[in-house]
Amino acid sequence: MSDSDHPANCCGNHRHDSDASPPEGAKYFCPMCPGVTSDVPGECPVCGMALEINPLLAGEGDDPEIHALARRFRISAVLTLPVFLIAMSQMMPELHVDRQVSAWIELVLTTAVVFWPGGMVFSKAWRSLKSWNLNMFTLIAIGVGASYACSVVAVLAPGSFPDSFKEHGQVRLYFETAAVITMLVLFGQWLEAKARSRTGVAIRSLIGLSAKTAHRLEHGIEREVAIGRLAVGDLLRVRPGEKIPTDGRMIEGGSHVDESMITGEPMPVEKHAGDPVIGATLNQTGTFVMRVEKVGKDTLLSQIVHMVAEAQRSRAPIQKLADTVSAWFVPMVVLAAIATWILWSVFGTGSAMVFATVQAVSVLIVACPCALGLATPMSITVGIGRAAGMGILVKHAAAIQRAENITHLVMDKTGTLTEGKPRVSHIIVASGADPARLMSHAASVEAVSEHPLARAIVNEADASMFKRLPVQDFSASIGGGVKGLVMDTRVCVGNAAFLSTCGVVVPQDLQSQAATYLDDGRTVVWIALDDHVAGFVVIADPVKKTTAAALQGLRQLGIRVVMCTGDQRPTAHSVARELGIDEIHAEMMPRDKLGIIGKLKAGGAVVAMAGDGVNDAPALAAADLGIAMGRGSDVAIESADITLVKGDLMGIVHAILLSKATMSNIRQNLFFAFFYNSIGIPIAAGALYPWFGILLSPMIAGAAMSFSSVSIILNALRLRSKRLHMQGI
Numbered sequence: 137m138s139d140s141d142h143p144a145n146c147c148g149n150h151r152h153d154s155d156a157s158p159p160e161g162a163k164y165f166c167p168m169c170p171g172v173t174s175d176v177p178g179e180c181p182v183c184g185m186a187l188e189i190n191p192l193l194a195g196e197g198d199d200p201e202i203h204a205l206a207r208r209f210r211i212s213a214v215l216t217l218p219v220f221l222i223a224m225s226q227m228m229p230e231l232h233v234d235r236q237v238s239a240w241i242e243l244v245l246t247t248a249v250v251f252w253p254g255g256m257v258f259s260k261a262w263r264s265l266k267s268w269n270l271n272m273f274t275l276i277a278i279g280v281g282a283s284y285a286c287s288v289v290a291v292l293a294p295g296s297f298p299d300s301f302k303e304h305g306q307v308r309l310y311f312e313t314a315a316v317i318t319m320l321v322l323f324g325q326w327l328e329a330k331a332r333s334r335t336g337v338a339i340r341s342l343i344g345l346s347a348k349t350a351h352r353l354e355h356g357i358e359r360e361v362a363i364g365r366l367a368v369g370d371l372l373r374v375r376p377g378e379k380i381p382t383d384g385r386m387i388e389g390g391s392h393v394d395e396s397m398i399t400g401e402p403m404p405v406e407k408h409a410g411d412p413v414i415g416a417t418l419n420q421t422g423t424f425v426m427r428v429e430k431v432g433k434d435t436l437l438s439q440i441v442h443m444v445a446e447a448q449r450s451r452a453p454i455q456k457l458a459d460t461v462s463a464w465f466v467p468m469v470v471l472a473a474i475a476t477w478i479l480w481s482v483f484g485t486g487s488a489m490v491f492a493t494v495q496a497v498s499v500l501i502v503a504c505p506c507a508l509g510l511a512t513p514m515s516i517t518v519g520i521g522r523a524a525g526m527g528i529l530v531k532h533a534a535a536i537q538r539a540e541n542i543t544h545l546v547m548d549k550t551g552t553l554t555e556g557k558p559r560v561s562h563i564i565v566a567s568g569a570d571p572a573r574l575m576s577h578a579a580s581v582e583a584v585s586e587h588p589l590a591r592a593i594v595n596e597a598d599a600s601m602f603k604r605l606p607v608q609d610f611s612a613s614i615g616g617g618v619k620g621l622v623m624d625t626r627v628c629v630g631n632a633a634f635l636s637t638c639g640v641v642v643p644q645d646l647q648s649q650a651a652t653y654l655d656d657g658r659t660v661v662w663i664a665l666d667d668h669v670a671g672f673v674v675i676a677d678p679v680k681k682t683t684a685a686a687l688q689g690l691r692q693l694g695i696r697v698v699m700c701t702g703d704q705r706p707t708a709h710s711v712a713r714e715l716g717i718d719e720i721h722a723e724m725m726p727r728d729k730l731g732i733i734g735k736l737k738a739g740g741a742v743v744a745m746a747g748d749g750v751n752d753a754p755a756l757a758a759a760d761l762g763i764a765m766g767r768g769s770d771v772a773i774e775s776a777d778i779t780l781v782k783g784d785l786m787g788i789v790h791a792i793l794l795s796k797a798t799m800s801n802i803r804q805n806l807f808f809a810f811f812y813n814s815i816g817i818p819i820a821a822g823a824l825y826p827w828f829g830i831l832l833s834p835m836i837a838g839a840a841m842s843f844s845s846v847s848i849i850l851n852a853l854r855l856r857s858k859r860l861h862m863q864g865i
C-alpha cells in the first residue's frame with residue numbers, strides 16, 4: 137500500500153493527506169478522549185484513535201480515513217479467506233491437502249495480512265506500550281502476535297516443540313486466528329470511522345440553512361449582495377417566501393415569520409416594526425425592511441452550529457469499557473507469560489529453554505483476546521439489528537451504553553409529545569346556525585390563505601366532505617384573519633379583534649365558552665356570516681396516541697420526564713396537565729434548553745433529550761443521549777444518537793429496555809471470556825503438570841479459545857428473541 141492509499145502512513149491512519157495544509161487556526165481533537173487536543177494531526181496518545189479536525193474547519197470532501205480503512209479491510213478479507221479455507225481443510229484428512237505446501241501458503245498470506253493492512257494495529261500497540269496507556273490495540277496485538285509467532289516457529293522450526301504439543305506428529309498452526317482477528321479489527325475500525333464522520337453532516341446541514349444572498353438598500357437603490365459582504369447597520373429588504381439573511385430588527389413593514397427552525401413551533405410569528413428577526417428563518421406573507429444587528433459568528437444560527445460541534449466532541453464512547461478492562465488484563469497476561477518462561481527455564485526438564493518458551497506462548501494463545509474482543513461488538517451488533525427491526529436507528533454503539541443509565545428525559549413538546557400539526561379539536565356553533573354551512577364557508581375563504589391555522593380549518597372541512605365554494609373580494613389582515621364573499625354571504629374568519637374591525641360583535645355567551653379553551657392553551661378562530669357570529673373552531677396540536685403509555689413506561693423505568701418547549705406557557709401547561717408531567721419549562725430558546733441539560737448533568741443526572749426541530753439540535757448533541765423523531769428535521773436526526781423512524785415515543789421505552797438487555801448480555805459475555813482465561817491461563821502455564829502431568833497444548837488452547845468465542849456468539853444471539861415488555865403498557 138503506497139502513501140497515497142491513506143491519509144498519512146501505513147501506521148498512523150491520519151485523517152489528512154500529508155501534502156495537504158491544515159486550515160489556519162486548525163485544532164485537532166480525539167473523538168474518544170475529549171481532553172486530548174493538538175495543533176497538528178496525529179494519533180491520540182491514550183486510546184490510539186486518529187485525531188480529528190474541528191468540523192467547523194473541515195471540508196466537505198470524502199474522508200480519507202474511511203477510504204483507507206475500507207481498503208485495508210478489503211485487502212485483509214481477500215488474503216484471509218484462503219488462509220481460513222486451508223485451515224479448515226486440515227481438519228478433513230480425506231481432502232489429502234499437502235501439509236508443507238499449505239503451511240507455507242498460510243505463512244505468506246498471513247504475513248501479508250498482519251504486516252500490510254494490519255500493520256496499524258502493531259504501530260498503535262507499540263505507542264501504547266511506550267506511553268503505558270494500554271488499550272484495546274495492545275490486547276489485539278498480543279493475541280495476533282502470539283498466534284502468528286507460534287505458527288511461524290512451527291513452520292520454520294517444528295522440532296523446537298515437544299512431542300506433547302504435536303498432533304499426529306505435527307504442531308498445529310494458528311495462522312487463521314491471526315488473520316481473522318486482524319480482519320475483524322479493521323472491519324470494526326472502518327465502521328467506527330464511518331459513524332464518527334457523520335457528525336460533520338449535521339454541521340454542514342446547519343450551515344446550509346442560511347441564506348446565500350441579501351437585498352441591500354444603498355441610497356435607495358436595491359442591490360443583491362452575498363451574505364459575507366453584510367455589515368452591522370446595513371438595511372435589507374426581505375420579500376415573501378425569502379429566508380431572512382441575518383439577525384436584525386424590522387424597521388418598516390410587517391409580516392408573519394416561520395421561526396420553527398429556532399423555536400420548533402409550527403405557528404408563524406407576527407412581526408411589526410421594532411421586532412427582532414432571526415437569520416435563516418422564513419418570511420411568509422409581507423415585505424419588510426430590516427436593519428442588520430449581527431453577522432457571521434455572532435448570529436444565532438452560527439451559535440447553534442458552534443454549540444452542536446462542541447457538544448458532539450464531549451461524548452464518551454463505549455470503547456472505553458474494553459480499554460478499562462485492557463488496562464489491567466494486558467499486564468496480567470504478559471506477566472503470567474514471563475513468569476511461566478522463568479519458572480520452566482529454571483525447573484523444566486529436557487530442553488528447558490525451548491520448553492519454557494513453548495509454555496509461555498501457550499499462555500499467550502489461550503489468553504488471545506478473541507472472546508474478549510467479541511464480547512462487546514457481538515452483543516452490540518445483534519442489539520442494533522434488533523433495534524432497527526423495531527424502528528429504532530442507533531447511530532453508534534456508544535448510544536446503547538448510555539441509554540442504560542438514563543435518569544432524566546428532557547422532551548420537546550411539538551412534534552415529540554404532540555403531532556406537530558395543528559388540527560380542529562372542537563366546532564362550537566351559535567344557536568340557530570348550520571354547522572355544515574359554517575365550515576363550508578369558512579374553509580372556502582381560508583383555502584386562499586397559507587396560514588397553518590387556515591390549513592387546519594380547510595383540512596377539517598375536507599375530511600368532513602364539506603363543499604368549498606368560489607370566493608370573491610378576498611382580503612387578509614396580518615395577525616387578524618381573512619374575509620371574502622361566498623355565494624353573496626359576507627364571511628369573516630379570525631380572532632375577536634379582527635371581527636370587531638369587520639363590525640361584528642361576539643356574543644357574551646360564546647365569549648364565555650371560548651374563554652375555557654383559551655385558558656387551556658388552545659387557539660380560538662371566530663367565524664362570522666353576514667355580520668353575525670355563527671360560531672368558532674378550537675385548534676390545538678393533539679397529543680400523540682402513544683405518548684401517555686410511553687410516559688407511563690418511562691416512569692416505571694425510574695426516569696424523570698422534563699418538558700422543555702419553545703411554546704407559550706398556557707399551551708405547555710395544558711399538555712403537561714393532560715400527561716401528568718410535573719416539570720415544565722416553556723418559551724425556551726436553544727441556549728435555554730442547553731442550559732437546562734447542563735444543569736441536570738452538573739447535578740449528577742444522566743440526561744436524554746428527545747426532539748425533532750433544528751432548535752433541538754444543540755440540546756440533542758449536548759445530552760448524554762440524543763433521541764430524534766424520524767419525521768423531524770435532518771439536523772435534529774444527524775445530531776441525535778438514536779432516531780425513532782416512526783416518531784413513536786414507545787420507541788424510547790423499547791430503546792432503553794433493549795439497552796439494558798444488551799449491556800447485561802455484554803457483562804455475561806465478559807464473564808465468560810474471563811472465566812475461560814482464568815481457568816485456561818494457569819493450566820497453560822503448567823500449574824497442573826507437577827502433580828498430574830497435564831499440559832495445555834496450543835491445540836487445546838486454540839480449541840478452548842474457539843469454544844469461548846462460540847459461546848459468546850450464541851449468548852449474543854439470544855438478544856434477537858428476547859422479549860421486551862413492561863407490565864401495564
